[in-house]
Amino acid sequence: MPGLREGNLLSTSRLALSTRFDEWQQGAFDPELCPVRDVLGHLRDKWTTLILMALAGQPRRFSQLRRAIPDISKRMLTQTLRNLERDGLLSRQVFPTRPPSVEYRLTPLGESLLVPMAHLASWAEHAHADITESRSRFDADRP
Amino acid sequence: MPGLREGNLLSTSRLALSTRFDEWQQGAFDPELCPVRDVLGHLRDKWTTLILMALAGQPRRFSQLRRAIPDISKRMLTQTLRNLERDGLLSRQVFPTRPPSVEYRLTPLGESLLVPMAHLASWAEHAHADITESRSRFDADRP
């Protein structure tokens, strides 16, 4: 009975999120008491998700990542990789070759993030048609 | 056997994400073929998640939302609400009172987003300690 299960899942999610919201509100949204904003902060930036996806299947070297994500600049790639390494979501291994090569791979913690990320991606694909239609309707009403 | 189930879930997620990445790469990351970036774009901005959480438990009026999220400006609240309304994630109902009041509530589509959002929030809370520790270690190594 998928309807019932979905209903329960929704109630649970709704309760979980609104309860957390109330708690953070009590604490005036102190980052210490509000892990989500702190932890998920980097996921919001432009390239993080794409990099994590590129590394989901296999480890890659710096220039392989550049080729995999053609429109990223060296600067942004470096910066985003640093942040992810700092958070422990990926590890950086330098091979002492000439010229040097550096390989990036997801840590177990980084891989554990793939699970909720895949849920979200799946939701996005599912909702895409509805959202596109809603946008058209909205834009049509006001020129 | 939770270990096995987690393992399978991880494999599935990894495959799903890396496959999607490959597909988008083939299409040069055309937004038409890459719904996630398009759909999830607004979720990345500073206030969207907080607003959705504030509305998860109950509908609220504009000024109630301002009080619920003390450090948001009127401008940003208006703008973020507009984007969410445009995407069909929430609905806006005007009551013809004096002075006017406007109520915002999640649509079914908006509520369906709560489910993956709750997963992600749960992951963030779970990973918070690891990430904090990783950051300390990283920062300690380089002054």
Place this chain on the structure above:
DNA sequence: CCGAATCCTTTTCGATACTG
């Protein structure tokens, strides 16, 4: 009470040039 419009500050991002 709700929100549009304006102005200004801060942050983010990208192009370029340079190093081991």
Place this chain on the structure above:
DNA sequence: CAGTATCGAAAAGGATTCGG
């Protein structure tokens, strides 16, 4: 190859003012 440094453009965000 894998970065760092610097600079300027662009976008996001905030404060303020005004109007229905």
